[in-house]
Amino acid sequence: MDKLNITGGNRLQGEVIVSGAKNAALPIMCASLLTADPVRLANVPDLNDIDTLVRLLARMGVRTEREAGNALVLQADRLDSCEAPYELVKTMRASILVLGPLLARFGEARVSLPGGCAIGQRPVDQHIKGLAALGADVRVEHGFVVARAERLKGALVRTDMITVTGTENLLMAAVLAEGETVLANAAREPEVVDLANLLIAMGARIEGQGTDRIVVQGVERLHGVDYRVMPDRIEAGTFLCAVGAAGGEVVLRATAPDTMGAVLGKLRDAGVELACEGDTIRARMARRPRAVGFRTQEYPGFATDMQAQLMAMNAVAEGTSVITENIFENRFMHVQELRRLGADIEIDGHTAVVKGVPALSGATVMATDLRASASLVIAGLVAEGVTTVERIYHLDRGYEYMERKLAQLGAAIVRVPGGASA
C-alpha cells in the first residue's frame, strides 16, 4: 500500500487547477444509463472512484471511453445486465446511484448494498422508500437491493431526512416516470443541481433544483448530451485549509466560489485573506490561524466533507474551537490520528473541542477515510519533522493528484509506493 511522506514547515506558494467534482461526476455518469445515446462528459477527475464506476458501468454493458483531457464518453445503447455486483460496489457508496436509472429505463435492477467511507451506518432505506413510492417493487435480498417496475409512476416523495444520493437516485428515477413527481425535503447540494442541469440538457423536465422541493414532469425518453462536470468544491476547500494552516499565497483556478460560501466564511474568520473573481480564488495567509467553531449541516450549511480538514487547521490555531458533526455519527476518526501528531482534541458525542497548539510534531498516522486522510495531510504540512500517512488508498478515491498539486505549491511531500519503507 502506498503512503505519503511529508516534511512539514513549508509555506504554500503558487497556482492549482481544481479538478472536476467527484460527487457530481459519479451521479452524472450513472445518468448515462437513462439514454441509448452517447453522453460526453468533460472535467471528469482521474480518481479511483471514477475508475470503479467506469468498471461497474462497463460490466453492465455500457460502452465507456476515456478521452484526452479528462473527457469520458458513455453509451448505454444496450445492456447485458442490470446487476451491480458486490466486488465493485463494496468500495464505493455512489454505486447505489445506478439503482434509480436502471429501474427507470430497464424496469429492473439488482444492486449490492454499497460500501464507501466508514463514517456511519449509511443505510439506503430512503432510496428504497422513495422508489417504492414511485411504484417499484423493492426488496433487500441476500445483500442486494432488488427492484422491479413496469413503468414508474410520479408521486410525492418526502424523505425522512435530507439525503444527497437519495435525492439524486430518486431524481434519475423520476425523469422517466409517468406524470409528476415532487421530491420534498430534497437535498440542495450543488452536485444535485449539476445532475439536474445535465438531465435537463438530456431532455428532462425538472424545476426547483437547488431548493428543497424538486418537481419533475416525466418524459418518454432522454437523449445524448455534451456536459462539463462542475468544479470540486471540497477539493478547493481542502487546499484553502492547507493554506490556512501552513500559510502562504495560493491561487486556485477553475473553481466555483459561489458553491463554497460556508467554508469561505469560516476561513475568513480564521484570518485567511480571500479574493474571489470569476472562477478564481486567491488565498493569502500571513499569520497563525484563529480558532473557528462550526457545525456541519446540509447545504448551504458547512459541509461534513470539510469538517476534518478545517479541524486540522484549528489544531494549530490560536484559541479553542468547538466542532459539531451533525450528518454522520462516526466522522471523528481523524481525531485520534491528529492527537498522535500532538493535537489537543477531546470528543464528547457529536462534538469535538479543539485546543489549538503552537506546533505539531511529525509521526506515522493512518488514514481511515477520504476526508480524514486529507486532514492528516494538512496536519503533516505544518508538523515539525516527517509525517508518514499510511493507507492513502482512501485519498486516491477522491483527490486527483493531491501530492503532485501540493508539491507544485512547494510542499515537501512524496508518495512512497507500496512495499517500500518510509
Ligand SMILES: CC(=O)N[C@H]1[C@@H](OP(=O)(O)OP(=O)(O)OC[C@H]2O[C@@H](n3ccc(=O)[nH]c3=O)[C@H](O)[C@@H]2O)O[C@H](CO)[C@@H](O)[C@@H]1O
Ligand atoms: C457520493 C456522494 O455524493 N457522497 C456524499 C453524500 O453521501 P450520501 O448521499 O451517502 O449522504 P446522505 O446525504 O445520504 O446522508 C445524510 C444522512 O442521512 C442518512 N441516510 C441517508 C440515506 C438513507 O437512505 N438513510 C439514511 O439514514 C445517512 O446515514 C446520513 O446520516 O452526501 C454526504 C453528505 O453531504 C457527503 O458526506 C458524501 O460525500
Ligand SMILES: C=C(OP(=O)(O)O)C(=O)O
Ligand atoms: C464521504 C465521501 O464519499 P462517499 O460518499 O463516496 O463515501 C466524501 O466524498 O467525502
